[in-house]
Amino acid sequence: MSIGSQVEKARQYCEQKGARFTHLRETVYALLLDKEGAVGAYDLLDTLKETETNAKPATVYRTLDFLLEFGLIHRLESTNAFVACHHFGCSHPVQFLICDKCGLVKEIQSEGLQDTLVKQAESYGFQVSKQTIEAHGLCSACQ
Amino acid sequence: MSIGSQVEKARQYCEQKGARFTHLRETVYALLLDKEGAVGAYDLLDTLKETETNAKPATVYRTLDFLLEFGLIHRLESTNAFVACHHFGCSHPVQFLICDKCGLVKEIQSEGLQDTLVKQAESYGFQVSKQTIEAHGLCSACQ
DNA sequence: TATACTTCGCTAAAATGTAACGATAAATGT
DNA sequence: ACATTTATCGTTACATTTTAGCGAAGTATA
Structure with a gap:
């Protein structure tokens, strides 16, 4: 777009x-x-x-x-x-894949990740209000 | 200890x-x-x-x-x-639960979280070298 | 002891982020 | 249309976080 x-x-x-x-x-x-x-x-x-x-x-x-x-x-x-953010409005928590070589940032929305984190936290009695999930590495083009 | x-x-x-x-x-x-x-x-x-x-x-x-x-x-x-870090040596990626009220920081090691993130990244052709996973919220004592 | 290497003390500054206040502009009620 | 309220903006100043560079002091090794 x-x-x-x-x-x-x-x-x-x-x-x-x-x-x-x-x-x-x-x-x-x-x-x-x-x-x-x-x-x-x-x-x-x-x-x-x-x-x-x-x-x-x-x-x-x-x-x-x-x-x-x-x-x-x-x-x-x-x-x-x-x-x-290109798809504001749909306000679920997001995660980022950050390429350390070219700087590209890919925003993803993995329900699985969020749920896993929230569940893990719950097992410690911890109530999550905000999450930061950022992965650094290399994008497909830079590997 | x-x-x-x-x-x-x-x-x-x-x-x-x-x-x-x-x-x-x-x-x-x-x-x-x-x-x-x-x-x-x-x-x-x-x-x-x-x-x-x-x-x-x-x-x-x-x-x-x-x-x-x-x-x-x-x-x-x-x-x-x-x-x-209390358990250095075992150097797997870790995640943090950070209580915004009392400041307590709980360090956890969820294999599930790491794997889910790495797999998600792979599905985008992204190769993860380092991850930052931090959840903010309330610990059990502060809820 | 001579040599190389690491750590430390110090100075300076770069990079990142906030607070406060008055001026301006826009929205709202009459 | 006018007054009132509220949001935004320009500006200054400062606070916080982090890094670079250099020479002195300390430590390990030959």
């Missing part, structure tokens, strides 16, 4: 939720869509500055917070980086 | 591997053993300074790097914190 139509989808999704998909938010989301992999906040800031000359760290982080809150992007904990 | 004997075990483990378990490394490992949960590098630094008055950020990070390399401690990606 093209970036343009994906952005349009996001706009509609936000409006439907009563959130404002401002110019800044749209721009940042489009920037992230444009990347194969994940992008660090400061790399994003550098790119953003090309069009939004007065962007500052807080600008980026606020915008990322918004996008995170509405599930339009994800944050990779193991690399402090952000990646666009 | 007491902290003392755990430290002794670590010393033997290091010597057996030809690594030097210096005073600094021993102290930091003991500090981490003394905590229920994970500790940030700067919290650790503050505590360390009580006895090692000239400790600096680099001191802590270098020591943590060593302990990480030999598997004596783990790093939690979702909280930028470090936690002692």
